[in-house]
Amino acid sequence: MASSQEKITVYNLADLKNTSDDAIPNYLNSLKFRPSHRLTDVRLALGYTAFLLAGACFLWDYKFGFDATKWYTAAAVALYSAINGALTLWIFYVERGTVYIGTAPSGETLRITSETPRKTLPEYHLTVEIEGKKGGKKETLVVTGSFTDWFDAVGHFVAPPFQSMLASAVPVIGKHDPKRVAPAEEAASAYTPEMLDALSKASVSAVSSAAETASGAESTPGKKGGKRRKA
């Protein structure tokens, strides 16, 4: 959970990505999206099965010695490699960086995968696959952002610009959180560094608790302040 008070190292791309990844389920679940944990559950099942098999192998080896249990051990090694292989394939080809699967209150299913394509640039790429209520045609959106837009200089995560990026780029999210949809001319990147700092200070109390409902009570004045400063 990325609370605004938690600081991360802004030079650590993995930290930036993980914190942003964690913020997506927080945000969408607060909009009453229903998350699906199927992918994670399969991964956990595979992993723990492999681990328990190795544990069992350790126990019979310890108890009965190597020679008495050779064939069981050979079978266990083969099975373990198979399960571990399946786990690797699952992570690479089925999960492929998925950070969120969930169903919107209006019935569409979202699948969001994230990646940081360049090691040296603070870019955040989201691929959003949207499936309509009846199944049928799939729609794919690509959302790109820069971490500098929603992390302030010292490494606080600031929720409003991040959420407005998602809400503006993905209509299904925007529909459930119209307050966060940025006007056409003012994109998410209109938040200046000073505003990020101000927001992160102001928002500790109201904006980004885990159960945030994105009411926007606190952020609207923040936005106005930003405009005034720019003018």
Place this chain on the structure above:
Amino acid sequence: MLSSLQNPRQAAAQLMNFGLILSTAFMMWKGLSVITDSPSPIVVVLSGSMEPAFQRGDLLLLWNRNIFSETSVGEIVVYNVKDKDIPIVHRVVRKFGLGPRAKLLTKGDNNNSDDTELYAQGQDYLVRKDIIGSVVGFLPFVGYVTIMLSEHPWLKTVMLGIMGLVVVLQRE
């Protein structure tokens, strides 16, 4: 990122990653055991009795299958003696008979006498099944880490603790 532990699935996944590292290492070891047919396919030399061939800390790779020929005189073997935990690395110097019942006598290259004194009470020779493998390769000095770890057991705890912390705290 301790806060990520608040999410039970994420916590379970991180614990799983740590477990899988341990279990994969263990299963690789067991795989090697199965392939070489030896309960302990890699051993560390603990004494100087085979100098100048092997020194304390050398890592030995063992092979325990007699596919082409029987274990014979001149081979360096690792054997276990009943009621003694530590395997011994010495050379076969005498062999009487053939097959699994053949009587084998071993001796350390650097020792003055043969191994009859090292064998169990009343045992004068080894048979094939006492041997857990013949030496087929070695890496000098690498095994010294394990000697350090067994002579200073607290190092093990420290190492395991650090590994665990790193895996739990670091994602990716």
